[in-house]
Amino acid sequence: MINIGVVGYGYWGPNLVRNFAETPGLNLAAISDLDAKKLEVVKKRFPAVKTTTRYEELLADPSIDAIAVATPVSTHFALGMAALKAGKHLWIEKPMTETSDQARQLVEEAEKRGLVLLVDHTFIYTGAVLRIGEIIKKGELGNVLYYDSTRINLGLFQRDVSVISDLAVHDFSILDYLLGEHPAAVSASGINHFPGTPENLAYITLFYDSKTIAHLNVSWLAPVKIRHIVIGGSKKMITYDDLEPSEKVKVYDKGISFTEDPAQIQEMRVGYRTGDMWAPKLIGTEALRVEGEHFADCIANRKTPMTDGRLGLRVVELIEAASHSMAAKGEVVYVRRDPSDRRQAKAPRRQFDKGTTEHTASKS
Numbered sequence: 001m002i003n004i005g006v007v008g009y010g011y012w013g014p015n016l017v018r019n020f021a022e023t024p025g026l027n028l029a030a031i032s033d034l035d036a037k038k039l040e041v042v043k044k045r046f047p048a049v050k051t052t053t054r055y056e057e058l059l060a061d062p063s064i065d066a067i068a069v070a071t072p073v074s075t076h077f078a079l080g081m082a083a084l085k086a087g088k089h090l091w092i093e094k095p096m097t098e099t100s101d102q103a104r105q106l107v108e109e110a111e112k113r114g115l116v117l118l119v120d121h122t123f124i125y126t127g128a129v130l131r132i133g134e135i136i137k138k139g140e141l142g143n144v145l146y147y148d149s150t151r152i153n154l155g156l157f158q159r160d161v162s163v164i165s166d167l168a169v170h171d172f173s174i175l176d177y178l179l180g181e182h183p184a185a186v187s188a189s190g191i192n193h194f195p196g197t198p199e200n201l202a203y204i205t206l207f208y209d210s211k212t213i214a215h216l217n218v219s220w221l222a223p224v225k226i227r228h229i230v231i232g233g234s235k236k237m238i239t240y241d242d243l244e245p246s247e248k249v250k251v252y253d254k255g256i257s258f259t260e261d262p263a264q265i266q267e268m269r270v271g272y273r274t275g276d277m278w279a280p281k282l283i284g285t286e287a288l289r290v291e292g293e294h295f296a297d298c299i300a301n302r303k304t305p306m307t308d309g310r311l312g313l314r315v316v317e318l319i320e321a322a323s324h325s326m327a328a329k330g331e332v333v334y335v336r337r338d339p340s341d342r343r344q345a346k347a348p349r350r351q352f353d354k355g356t357t358e359h360t361a362s363k364s
């Protein structure tokens with residue numbers, strides 16, 4: 001049984017607490033928040049759980065094995081590093097840190113101490129994303145040609161982070177999990193409609209060596225809530241509507257075949273295929289419960305989490321690259337590659353050098 005303490009009982013913290021309290025393998029041991037009033041609410045619901053406004057008490061408690069950090073992003077690095085230095089396994093909310101340098105330091109500290117570091121990219125543990133991952137890994141989609149996501153609503157305007165850190169971060173992690181490839185370059189345009197606030201709307205394009213292209217439309221300023229993704233493969237295509245109560249994922253046996261046979265050059269070179277549509281059965285368990293069990297298993301059996309610190313770091317690198325591009329009105333920014341990222345070797349390499357027509361064509 002892993003004793004876990006949660007720091008931060010604001011909007012997201014209560015979801016962690018509720019799930020950890022019921023997750024086999026985890027024992028909810030303590031909760032810390034700077035706001036004593038929030039802790040009173042906790043005491044009513046979980047009388048046996050220790051509460052404190054002083055985070056240091058969790059660190060000093062030798063019975064606590066792991067800490068979950070669910071505080072604002074600006075505090076993640078200091079609180080996360082203190083937890084690791086106190087020898088605690090770490091669950092940290094997305095995005096992992098404000099800068100990639102901070103994320104790298106957390107990864108190195110956890111590795112040096114042999115501690116488990118999980119970044120809460122919750123979508124990866126949903127039945128929908130796990131199932132789409134299986135379908136892609138089995139090769140049913142063929143080559144992934146594109147990923148198109150719309151993630152908009154009349155959202156809560158954040159003071160400290162842009163809509164990229166708040167919403168696009170979900171697609172960055174889903175793409176990382178599904179494609180197993182880090183983008184070569186990113187171009188982003190965005191705007192803050194209200195002076196002195198971070199960008200509330202952004203359009204982001206990601207370019208991959210393997211010729212996949214991804215486009216993300218994220219906004220806190222839309223009249224309706226949409227969470228819709230289309231993934232186009234060379235064999236089949238998928239739609240994923242996260243707001244659908246059932247049949248969130250649909251697989252379409254639709255596509256085109258393209259001939260380059262010189263004998264048919266005068267003919268129609270594109271053939272269209274329209275077959276069946278099916279909706280695969282998805283695991284209904286709440287993602288945070290699946291993730292909590294996975295965290296406990298990783299600690300007990302010294303496994304690497306599916307959403308480990310390195311994935312968290314890659315996501316923060318993408319946020320930085322996209323924010324950089326957004327500041328330069330959509331200029332293409334080349335994404336830093338981690339030389340120790342063994343997954344890069346799997347993807348066929350294509351050169352995206354600055355100024356190549358291939359690159360310009362993708363941007364236009």
Ligand SMILES: NC(=O)c1ccc[n+]([C@@H]2O[C@H](COP(=O)([O-])OP(=O)(O)OC[C@H]3O[C@@H](n4cnc5c(N)ncnc54)[C@H](O)[C@@H]3O)[C@@H](O)[C@H]2O)c1
Pocket residue numbers: 007008009010011012013032033034035038053055070071072073075079093094095120121122
């Ligand atoms: N995984 C997801 O899908 C998901 C969804 C929403 C939010 N989040 C993440 O969760 C984190 C928290 O977001 P939120 O919306 O709950 O924020 P919030 O502002 O609602 O809550 C943060 C809480 O942390 C407390 N806090 C701050 N510093 C503290 C400290 N040093 N010690 C103890 N408590 C402290 C605050 O008092 C507050 O109650 C963010 O990183 C956010 O990105 C993740």
